[in-house]
Amino acid sequence: MKRISKIFVAGHRGLVGSAIYRNLEKKGYNNIVTRTSSELDLRDYNAVLDFFEQENIEYVFLAAAKVGGIVANNEYPADFIRDNLMIQTNMIDASYKYDVKKLLFLGSTCIYPKLAPQPMKEEYLLTGELEPTNEPYAIAKIAGIKMCESYNRQYGTKYISVMPTNLYGPRDNFDLKTSHVLPALIRKFHEAKENNAPFVEVWGTGKPKREFLYSDDLADACVYLMDHYEGNEIVNIGVGKDIEIGELARKVKTVVGYKGDIKFDSSKPDGTPRKLVDVAKLESLGWTASTSLEEGLKEAYHWFLDNEVEKLKTV
Numbered sequence: 039m040k041r042i043s044k045i046f047v048a049g050h051r052g053l054v055g056s057a058i059y060r061n062l063e064k065k066g067y068n069n070i071v072t073r074t075s076s077e078l079d080l081r082d083y084n085a086v087l088d089f090f091e092q093e094n095i096e097y098v099f100l101a102a103a104k105v106g107g108i109v110a111n112n113e114y115p116a117d118f119i120r121d122n123l124m125i126q127t128n129m130i131d132a133s134y135k136y137d138v139k140k141l142l143f144l145g146s147t148c149i150y151p152k153l154a155p156q157p158m159k160e161e162y163l164l165t166g167e168l169e170p171t172n173e174p175y176a177i178a179k180i181a182g183i184k185m186c187e188s189y190n191r192q193y194g195t196k197y198i199s200v201m202p203t204n205l206y207g208p209r210d211n212f213d214l215k216t217s218h219v220l221p222a223l224i225r226k227f228h229e230a231k232e233n234n235a236p237f238v239e240v241w242g243t244g245k246p247k248r249e250f251l252y253s254d255d256l257a258d259a260c261v262y263l264m265d266h267y268e269g270n271e272i273v274n275i276g277v278g279k280d281i282e283i284g285e286l287a288r289k290v291k292t293v294v295g296y297k298g299d300i301k302f303d304s305s306k307p308d309g310t311p312r313k314l315v316d317v318a319k320l321e322s323l324g325w326t327a328s329t330s331l332e333e334g335l336k337e338a339y340h341w342f343l344d345n346e347v348e349k350l351k352t353v
C-alpha cells in the first residue's frame with residue numbers, strides 16, 4: 039500500500055476497525071474511506087456496488103461483521119449466520135468486480151474444531167466438529183475463507199484471510215448481554231466496586247482457557263500482512279499464550295481494585311474448553327505481538343473509565 043492508496047476500512051467504529059484506522063493513520067496513510075452501517079448497509083448488494091463504483095477503492099480491510107460473545111451467538115444464531123454471509127459475500131464479490139488490489143478478510147479462531155489439538159495450526163481447519171455455541175457464525179467465517187481462496191484461484195484476486203484469537207481494547211462492546219468475556223469482566227468488576235457489591239458473577243465454570251490479543255496489536259498485524267503476505271492459506275494472529283477464565287477474572291479484579299468475591303455461574307455455557315493458536319507462521323512472516331495481557335488490561339480499563347462509564351450511567 040502507498041501512503042496515498044485509497045483504503046476502505048469497513049467497520050471503522052468497531053473494536054477491530056477502529057484499531058486498524060488508528061494504525062493506518064499513525065503510519066501516514068491519508069486516503070482512508072469509512073462508512074457507518076447506517077450510511078452504507080453492507081448487507082445491501084446494490085448499495086455496496088454503487089459505493090465501489092463511486093469510490094475507486096484500492097485496498098479493503100473487512101472488519102465489518104455481526105459480532106458477539108458466547109451467549110449472543112447462542113441466542114441469535116440466525117442473525118450471526120445471515121448478516122455475516124451477506125456482508126462478506128457482497129464485499130468479496132464487489133471488490134472483485136471493481137478491481138480492488140487486495141482485501142483482508144477477518145475470520146476468527148472459532149473456525150477450528152471444538153476439540154482441536156493445542157496450539158491450533160492453520161491446517162486444522164475442517165478436521166472436526168465445531169463448538170455448538172457459535173457454529174453458525176463459524177460456518178459463515180469458513181465460507182468467507184473459502185470464498186477468498188476460490189476467488190483467488192478462479193479470478194486471480196489477492197485476498198488474504200487472518201484468524202485472530204479473542205480480542206479486547208478501545209471501542210469494545212461493554213453490553214453485558216452481547217459482549218465478550220473481557221469487556222464484560224471490566225464492567226462487572228468496576229460496577230461491583232462502585233456499588234460495594236459482595237461478589238461478581240462470572241459465567242461458566244471458570245475452567246475454559248482463552249488467549250487474548252490487544253486490538254492495537256491485531257491492527258498492526260493486519261496492516262503488516264496486507265503489505266507482506268500474499269498466500270492463499272489462512273494466517274493465525276495471536277500471542278501464543280492462554281489463561282483460564284477464572285484466572286483472567288482475578289487479574290481484572292486486581293486491575294480494577296475490587297475487594298469482594300468471585301462466584302461462578304455454571305448455568306451459563308463454557309464453550310470451547312481451550313482455544314490457543316499456533317503463531318509459528320505469523321512469526322515466520324516477521325510479526326510478533328508486543329502488548330502483554332497485564333499492560334493491555336490496564337489500557338483497556340483506562341479506556342473504559344475515560345469513555346464508557348458516563349455513557350453507561352445514562353443507560
Ligand SMILES: NC(=O)C1=CN([C@@H]2O[C@H](COP(=O)(O)OP(=O)(O)OC[C@H]3O[C@@H](n4cnc5c(N)ncnc54)[C@H](OP(=O)(O)O)[C@@H]3O)[C@@H](O)[C@H]2O)C=CC1
Pocket residue numbers: 048049050051052053054055073074075076078079080081100101102103104105121125144145146147201202203204205206209210211218
Ligand atoms: N472481537 C473479537 O474478539 C474478535 C473479532 N474478530 C473479527 O473481527 C471483525 C471485527 O470485529 P469487532 O471489531 O470485534 O466487531 P464490532 O462489533 O466491534 O464492530 C463491527 C463493526 O461492523 C459494522 N457493521 C456491522 N454490521 C454492518 C452492516 N450491516 N453494514 C455495515 N457495517 C456493519 C459496525 O458498524 P457501525 O458501528 O457503523 O454500526 C461495527 O462498527 C469481525 O469479522 C470479527 O469476526 C475475530 C476474532 C475475535
Ligand SMILES: C[C@H]1O[C@H](OP(=O)(O)OP(=O)(O)OC[C@H]2O[C@@H](n3cnc4c(=O)[nH]c(N)nc43)[C@H](O)[C@@H]2O)[C@@H](O)[C@@H](O)C1=O
Pocket residue numbers: 106107108109111146147148172175176203204205216217218219220222223239240241242246248283306307308309310
Ligand atoms: C471471539 C470468539 O468469541 C466467542 O467465543 P468465546 O471465546 O466462547 O466467547 P466469550 O468471550 O463470550 O466467552 C469466553 C469464556 O468466558 C466465559 N465468561 C465468563 N464470564 C463471562 C461474561 O460475563 N461474558 C461473556 N461473554 N463470557 C463470560 C464464557 O462462559 C466462556 O467460557 C464467540 O463469539 C466466537 O464466535 C468467537 O469468535
